[in-house]
Amino acid sequence: MFGDTTLIEEQKLFKNAPFDVVHSKLQNTFFNRWDSIKNNVILNWVDVTGAKNRYGMALYSDHTTSYSYGNDFPLSLTLQYSGMGLWGMNYKIKGSSVIHYSIVPNEGNWDKALLNAESTFINEPLITAQTANCSKDGAGRSLLTSFTLVWSLAV
């Protein structure tokens, strides 16, 4: 569970998808039957935004897994599941999971808070390497420079 997202008033939930961001219309992510399965997949991030998009709380995961969310139930990330599942599966926990998550309180909605850019920072951190040579003025060079945080290289 992550903070007290239940205190956020007039909640809306947004999350990213491949080349998209969607607004979930679900009241909660809970279901018990195969014919009422709900989309509870977190790809990179899920954000609970409050009234008038003034602020929100984003949850990031480096694993594509599931999350839980509902009225009076704080935003949560599924690490492992044990017990009965759909189609008679009895899931067991057989080992540990290594997962990185982040919580990012944000001002404004996902768009103004640049949550997709934050996702890139988290999942594709800057990699540095020590080199023997450098340019005469001591400054580095970049093959490519983009002047916006909201564009990313797609491939």
Place this chain on the structure above:
Amino acid sequence: MTFDQGALFLRFYNAFESGAENKVLLTGHVKKAELVELDGRVKQYMTISRQGAESVVRFSIPAFGIRTIKVYY
């Protein structure tokens, strides 16, 4: 980003709710730049300006849009 057919392909994604023009700086002397479709068809020949040793191209991407530029050195 891939290098193919003697050109550098750069595919950009705009992860934003609105579109806007942006400039992209490419190191070195770019001879030609094209905005291309996913299947490689040329959509637009791009204007290249110089900024010192860099080459500059400007283009816009709509919300959640993808644009590919093909750069020749």
